[in-house]
Ligand SMILES: O=C(O)CCC(=O)C(=O)O
């Protein structure tokens with residue numbers, strides 16, 4: 243029975259309508275009928291995994307769970323088998339095949355062009371034979387980018403999680419959920435599901451293994467090396483960094499093999515009907531191949547679920563490695579790794595002086611210690627340089643586009659024209675830095691802090707200047723103590739009512755409990771007599787107050803609509819506070835996904851992209867910690883701090899100029915009303931309108947917004963809705979590449 247209850251409470255993380263619409267965009271390069279019939283082919287040849295996936299998802303939507311599980315699993319194993327076969331064929335045909343090629347029976351050098359054609363032909367024949375043995379013709383066709391994207395974001399596991407759940411296979415469901423979550427760490431519903439799976443009978447710890455671990459092994463090694471470093475376990479760190487370098491090289495080779503053996507498309511306008519002659523076409527195709535191989539650097543250096551690669555991935559590992567070797571007392575190893583690093587950056591001052599230091603420590607004679615750079619790295623660098631030379635030539639002379647994945651590319655390899663552009667960009671950046679030392683962040687929200695504050699007794703305690711940023715404000719006196727007490731009482735009453743005020747572990751930290759109440763929930767609890775009507779109304783009215791104040795202070799160019807309002811209490815879990823280093827709310831930006839490594843903020847789901855203005859109205863100060871702080875885009879440099887207290891309102895534009903977080907609440911309970919506003923009416927919070935219409939139905943008046951109501955409600959009835967979770971969940975879907983927590987649970 244307990245298991246059943248748990249089952250019912252798992253929130254299914256798939257949002258069918260969205261997936262459905264996404265799915266209608268897929269286009270399959272393999273003909274469905276032909277492949278459909280060969281999908282279960284008796285010949286044992288590898289078929290096309292896109293069709294298997296497609297039919298698996300169709301089965302999912304027809305709720306044929308057994309069939310969906312089988313097809314989805316098969317699509318993944320088929321894809322893996324195809325990749326493995328390609329790697330195998332690549333190995334078979336290069337380099338062994340390369341050596342075995344019989345030379346043309348002509349005088350050396352005379353007909354080198356025929357020699358090259360001969361070489362290409364033989365490799366083609368070898369690969370063709372090799373692949374033909376294992377893969378059906380349709381299985382060799384390129385797969386559409388949409389489906390590849392699905393696989394790269396691990397979405398098949400999102401489907402599988404539901405499918406296994408429906409089949410009652412909780413262990414497998416948990417494993418699919420975990421594997422999906424690794425690449426989508428900001429997917430809140432999946433996080434909730436995982437928590438529930440953990441508590442479920444029949445689910446063991448083994449379920450929480452990443453099923454894709456094999457292809458991402460270098461990240462596990464990378465993280466383990468960093469952990470060893472942090473605990474000064476240098477011997478272990480050396481071991482892990484070495485493994486990580488080797489694994490990175492191996493993954494890169496495997497990725498490159500796919501470029502060569504999988505079919506390559508000619509770049510646009512270079513197709514069969516283009517004006518290009520044979521040589522231009524051949525050049526375009528080989529440039530495509532090289533560019534695909536170079537792109538492997540980016541692919542391997544991108545963590546699952548992230549958009550951006552870790553810059554300088556291999557050199558960074560070598561840097562860590564030589565330091566770890568030095569600390570572990572392996573000086574010879576340190577010199578070898580440093581010399582490997584110098585192949586990337588031959589004139590780097592720090593590396594050269596480190597080399598000097600190591601050499602001196604070794605008594606001057608490093609050669610005697612066999613400290614040449616690693617052969618694999620030397621080969622890697624020289625091959626990459628050759629490829630870049632060809633690619634830049636193509637870029638300069640053959641109208642080919644190439645994005646260099648590396649920072650270490652020496653200037654002399656880059657065409658003069660491009661170098662000039664780069665230099666100009668660098669100079670602008672330097673000028674900027676010199677001018678203010680600090681980048682002036684531009685906010686394109688249209689808000690302009692500094693307007694009047696239209697409420698008696700409210701004062702501006704901190705502005706852009708004292709908060710060290712753009713479009714930020716702290717106002718005091720927005721609530722009086724009595725009002726704070728009323729809302730705190732509401733929070734407590736709702737908590738004991740259990741229902742709407744879901745007390746549970748914080749989504750951001752295991753050391754805190756997190757409770758949240760929306761206006762609609764408060765109204766419903768009031769209707770059920772669980773809380774006072776007037777308290778619920780006050781919660782609603784406070785929102786109006788905040789909207790009026792911020793609309794005026796930020797001189798909003800248009801009306802502000804409520805996007806979401808949430809009374810949130812965070813309580814320290816007693817006895818679980820020792821040595822806490824985490825935050826109550828990790829650094830984040832409210833309307834985009836912050837990537838501190840690149841200082842980029844991606845305005846895409848699962849971020850709440852339509853939010854324009856954020857506000858937090860604090861209710862108490864009888865707790866420890868819990869300070870709100872703003873940071874630079876690096877998510878580290880703190881630019882301002884705000885200590886909560888009753889009636890204090892913080893307002894800020896929700897965009898990338900305002901990364902923020904909350905320090906750990908280490909004792910007591912911190913309550914605040916969090917509000918977000920949008921300039922777009924169609925994104926307004928329908929739940930709030932539902933609450934208002936409930937009051938209206940009861941014949942009660944609702945205090946609505948004052949002067950900012952010029953764009954207010956237009957009399958259209960709020961559409962019926964089944965509750966917040968539906969709309970929330972569809973917005974939360976998508977690629978997860980956020981660092982830091984998200985709000986609103
Ligand atoms: O509670 C706070 O001070 C800030 C919370 C926050 O940043 C959020 O919920 O997005």
Ligand SMILES: [Fe+3]
Pocket residue numbers: 830831832856902985
């Ligand atoms: Fe926030």
